[in-house]
Amino acid sequence: MTAIQSRRRPAGPASAANRIWDAGPLTKVVLTFALVLSAFPIYYMFVMATRSNDEALDTPPPLLPGGNLGDNVNRLLEAEQAYFATGLINSIIISTTVTVSVVLISTLAGFAFAKLKFRGSKILLGSILLTMMVPLQQMGIVPLYEMMVTLGWTGQIQAVILPFLVNGFGVFMMTQYTSQAVPDELVEAARVDGASTMRIYANVILPAVRPGMAVLALLTFMQNWNEFLWPSIVLNPDNPVVQTSIAALNQAHGTDYVMLFTGTAASVLPLVIVFVAFGRQIVGGLMEGAVKA
Amino acid sequence: MTLKVDTPAPVGRTGPARSPGHRGSGRGGNGLARFDLRATPYFLVSPYFLLFTLFGLFPLGYTFWVSLHDWELAGDKTFLGIDNYVELIADGSFWNAVVNTVGIFVIATIPQLVMALLLANALNKRIRGRLFFRLGILLPLVTSVVAVAVVFTQLYGRDYGMINWFLGLFGVEAIEWQNQSWSAWIAIATMIDWRWTGYNAIILLAAMQTIPKDLYEAASLDGASPRRQFWQITVPMLRPTLIFVVFTSTIGGLTLFAEPVMFEGNPTMAGGATGQYQTVAMFIVKEGFRDFDMGYASAAAWMLFALILVGILINYSITRRIGGKK
Numbered sequence: 001m002t003a004i005q006s007r008r009r010p011a012g013p014a015s016a017a018n019r020i021w022d023a024g025p026l027t028k029v030v031l032t033f034a035l036v037l038s039a040f041p042i043y044y045m046f047v048m049a050t051r052s053n054d055e056a057l058d059t060p061p062p063l064l065p066g067g068n069l070g071d072n073v074n075r076l077l078e079a080e081q082a083y084f085a086t087g088l089i090n091s092i093i094i095s096t097t098v099t100v101s102v103v104l105i106s107t108l109a110g111f112a113f114a115k116l117k118f119r120g121s122k123i124l125l126g127s128i129l130l131t132m133m134v135p136l137q138q139m140g141i142v143p144l145y146e147m148m149v150t151l152g153w154t155g156q157i158q159a160v161i162l163p164f165l166v167n168g169f170g171v172f173m174m175t176q177y178t179s180q181a182v183p184d185e186l187v188e189a190a191r192v193d194g195a196s197t198m199r200i201y202a203n204v205i206l207p208a209v210r211p212g213m214a215v216l217a218l219l220t221f222m223q224n225w226n227e228f229l230w231p232s233i234v235l236n237p238d239n240p241v242v243q244t245s246i247a248a249l250n251q252a253h254g255t256d257y258v259m260l261f262t263g264t265a266a267s268v269l270p271l272v273i274v275f276v277a278f279g280r281q282i283v284g285g286l287m288e289g290a291v292k293a
Numbered sequence: 294m295t296l297k298v299d300t301p302a303p304v305g306r307t308g309p310a311r312s313p314g315h316r317g318s319g320r321g322g323n324g325l326a327r328f329d330l331r332a333t334p335y336f337l338v339s340p341y342f343l344l345f346t347l348f349g350l351f352p353l354g355y356t357f358w359v360s361l362h363d364w365e366l367a368g369d370k371t372f373l374g375i376d377n378y379v380e381l382i383a384d385g386s387f388w389n390a391v392v393n394t395v396g397i398f399v400i401a402t403i404p405q406l407v408m409a410l411l412l413a414n415a416l417n418k419r420i421r422g423r424l425f426f427r428l429g430i431l432l433p434l435v436t437s438v439v440a441v442a443v444v445f446t447q448l449y450g451r452d453y454g455m456i457n458w459f460l461g462l463f464g465v466e467a468i469e470w471q472n473q474s475w476s477a478w479i480a481i482a483t484m485i486d487w488r489w490t491g492y493n494a495i496i497l498l499a500a501m502q503t504i505p506k507d508l509y510e511a512a513s514l515d516g517a518s519p520r521r522q523f524w525q526i527t528v529p530m531l532r533p534t535l536i537f538v539v540f541t542s543t544i545g546g547l548t549l550f551a552e553p554v555m556f557e558g559n560p561t562m563a564g565g566a567t568g569q570y571q572t573v574a575m576f577i578v579k580e581g582f583r584d585f586d587m588g589y590a591s592a593a594a595w596m597l598f599a600l601i602l603v604g605i606l607i608n609y610s611i612t613r614r615i616g617g618k619k
Contacts (some may be wrong), residue, residue, distance in 0.1 A: 020399035024420035030415050035429040038491055041444045042436060044455075048447075057453045062438055109338045118334035131349060135548045135601060138574050139594045140352030142359050142587045146366065147352075166344040177306075196326075222504070226437040228551040229574070232560070243439040250443060251559050257447060271435040279428040286431075286492075287499035292597035 045268065048261035056257045072262040081252045083238055084263060087245030090157050094241060095224040101165045102220045103213050110174025111205050114185050116197070125175065132168045137229055148234055155236040164224060170216055177212035177288075215285030216276065222271060232263060242267045337349035345580045360591035381463065387593060389568050390576040391600065393474065396605075397553075397572070398546035401482035408490050410531075414523060427498075430491035438488070442555030445484045471556065474569035481570060484552045489545075493538050500534035501527060505549035528615060543604045547597065550574040573597045 023031075048056055049072055050065040076084055113125050144163055145154075153159040166206070182205055190200045231241045237248055246263050253259060275282065360378070362369040381387050416426060433441070448455045449470040457467045470476045504527065512522050528535075549572045553564055562579035564571025571579075573593065581590030 021419050023415070023420035027415045027418050028409065028420065030425050034412055034415075034491070035426060037487070038430050038432050041441070041448070041487065044448075045440065045444050058459060061453070061455050105340045105344070109341045112334040112337035116334040116337070118331070121334070121483065124338060128341075130571075131345070131543065133601065133605065134349075134353065135544065135594075136349050136353070136599060138548055138550075138577055138597055139356050139357075140349065141577065141594065142364075142581055142591050143352035143355035144348070145582075149366065154492075163348040165348070166341050166507065168345075171341055189554075196329050197337075201337075222435060226439070228437075228439055228554075229578070233578065237324075243437055246439050247441065247555065248559065250555065254558055260443055261447075264437075264443045268436045268440050271437075272432075275428075275435045276430065279431075280424060283424065283427050283431060283495065286495055 011116065042268065042272070045261055045265045048258055049265040051258050053256060053258050056261075068258065069262070072258050074180075075256070075259045075264075076249075076262045076266070078255055079249060079259065081237060082245050082249040082263070083240055084242075084249070086238075086246050087240040087242040088266070089241040090160075090227055090240065094157055094160050094227075095221045097161050098164045098224045099217050099220045102167055102170045103217050105166050106170030106174040106216060107178075107206070107209060107213055108201070109171045110176075110178045110209070111201055113171070113175040113180035115182060115184070115205070125171075128171050132172065133279045141230070141233065144230070145234060154234055155239055157235075157239070157241075160227070160231050160241065161233045163230065164227070167220070170220065173216055174209065174212060178209050180288075181208045181212065211281065211285060214278075214281060218282060218285075221274075223270060302487055319321070323511045324362055326545065333338055356594055360595055362588045363494050363586075364588035364591070365585060368585060371586065377588050378596070381589065381596060383590050385570060386571075387573075387576060389457060390573045393478070393564065393568075394547055394549060394572045394574075394600075395568070395604075396474075397478050397481050397485075397549060398543070400478055401485040402539075402542050402546055403424070404482075404491050405486045405493065405542070407468070407533075409493035409497055409538070410528070412490065412494035413501055414527065416494065417501045427495060431495055432491070433488045434492045436488065438484075438551040439555055441484050441488055442552050443546070445480065445487070446556050446558065449480045467488070471565060471570075474565075477553075477570040478567060481552050481556055482551075484556075485546070485549070489542070496538055497531060497534055500531050504530045532612065532615060536609060539603060539608045539612050543608050544601060547601050548574050550578075561606050 047062060047065050050067065050069040052066065052071075054069045055062050055066060055068075067230075075083075113121055116117055140163070148154045148159040151159075186204055187200055190204050195203070226243060227241065228243045228247070232244045232247065235241065235244060237244075240248065246260070246267060249260055249263050329392075361372060361374060362377075363369070363373050376618075412430060416423070420426065449457075451457060451467050451469045454470075456470075462465065468476055470480045508526050508530075509522055512526060517525065553570045553572055553575060554560065554562065556570065557564060562571070562575045562583055564575050574597070577590045577593045577597065580593060581587045
């Protein structure tokens with residue numbers, strides 16, 4: 001990341017050619033405007049969650065928090081047909097399970113594709129890239145549904161877990177990451193020392209690719225937390241995930257704006273907290289992944 | 294997929310200094326070591342391929358099989374051959390869904406890419422609070438599509454929505470955004486752009502930082518204006534990443550589902566009174582899980598795949614030409 005490091009260095013006397021990298025007033029205005037646009041809907045969501053429905057319909061709409069949050073939360077938890085608390089718990093279980101599986105399986109496969117030589121590895125990796133082009137969700141919907149009916153799992157959360165246990169993007173990302181983060185010499189040296197492949201994985205690879213695993217875990221968790229199409233088909237309304245619960249809320253109590261917004265705020269809050277806490281790593285990981293891809 | 298960046302990739306962090314195990318441990322004879330070298334790689338990739346075959350590949354093939362039938366979940370399954378496809382090609386409501394999907398995709402993606410490029414360029418400047426700005430524009434990514442749709446649908450509300458209130462300040466009459474296809478498309482496109490522009494800007498920014506600085510210095514000495522440098526150096530150098538961004542946007546855009554469903558507010562999958570914002574993904578769910586014509590839905594799913602392939606090809610050939618003249 002030479003580019004980043006050199007820009008972190010305390011700025012010396014800027015040479016003329018260097019000055020074009022300083023942000024002008026226009027750049028600052030554009031960035032501030034983008035920041036406000038990005039943050040406003042989220043801020044608005046949280047403001048509305050603390051207001052009453054009467055206030056929500058004021059013109060101009062309220063822009064500061066009010067004191068109605070507790071009442072809204074109570075109504076949200078008691079809202080019929082939404083089963084919000086159940087949805088929240090289900091989403092936590094599903095997203096966590098899927099994340100553990102995807103990260104583990106992707107790290108193993110990424111190690112093999114990045115650092116081991118074996119017959120057919122290029123073709124296998126190529127096939128993973130190809131399948132990333134296929135809209136598996138939409139295309140697998142009928143057979144997957146039949147599969148779950150046959151297994152008697154419709155309406156149960158394992159029906160939402162199983163199809164997502166692996167994903168091509170994860171393998172692709174960990175392959176890229178491993179090939180950059182671990183020098184070949186290190187693997188060879190361990191080999192000369194007589195370490196078995198699994199030992200190399202545990203002692204050399206795992207410690208080095210941990211940052212990549214963290215980013216992949218975060219992206220996977222987010223993606224599954226936000227899953228909507230498949231759960232809305234295979235789960236029943238009384239055992240929802242958080243997203244389908246909000247959809248039900250929207251349909252049954254669409255006029256109770258503030259309660260609806262309390263639900264969306266609650267569904268977004270865990271991700272926003274994680275994002276704020278690990279923001280630097282997420283941005284760094286995304287950018288590293290992007291360049292390596 | 295050729296996503297290689299032309300410029301030398303940045304040097305990654307080096308691995309742990311710790312050397313593994315003690316010398317000689319875990320050595321199980323020559324035969325075992327050779328077996329380990331040959332077989333373990335397959336063992337490592339097998340979990341992915343096993344699960345993928347079961348939940349990815351098998352459904353894919355099975356969908357094709359289903360699409361050749363008049364298929365009811367628990368009832369008759371009559372072989373039809375390509376009849377479902379023939380019917381689909383003559384089905385006005387399917388093409389309506391295709392037009393909506395492509396329309397929303399185009400009005401969402403083009404402004405999004407331009408904005409992402411400009412934002413990335415702005416973020417590439419030296420500015421105080423760099424990380425803060427980057428985090429800020431990435432923030433929409435962590436919200437869920439459903440939450441975004443709820444908020445925006447409210448913002449686009451006819452009587453109390455903030456957008457109509459704002460437009461009203463300029464004398465524009467209250468718009469019923471759901472009613473017309475153009476207005477519904479715009480509303481849905483803004484939801485997509487709000488969520489993804491920052492993400493794409495960060496990806497493009499990462500690629501921008503790998504462009505060697507001396508290229509710009511040389512151009513400056515030759516008297517090229519910053520604007521000229523942006524179009525003649527930055528954009529052409531970004532081409533591989535642009536192709537990647539366009540590629541992912543195409544797949545995401547053509548499988549659009551949650552935003553229009555939430556915008557409608559009920560799960561009928563109709564996409565408005567006259568289907569003015571029904572997307573192909575909604576069409577598939579409606580045929581398969583509202584009208585229970587699973588063979589027809591499966592045929593539509595394969596048509597969606599074909600649509601994506603065509604979309605990728607077209608976008609690839611357009612993107613490849615961007616800044617082609619150096």
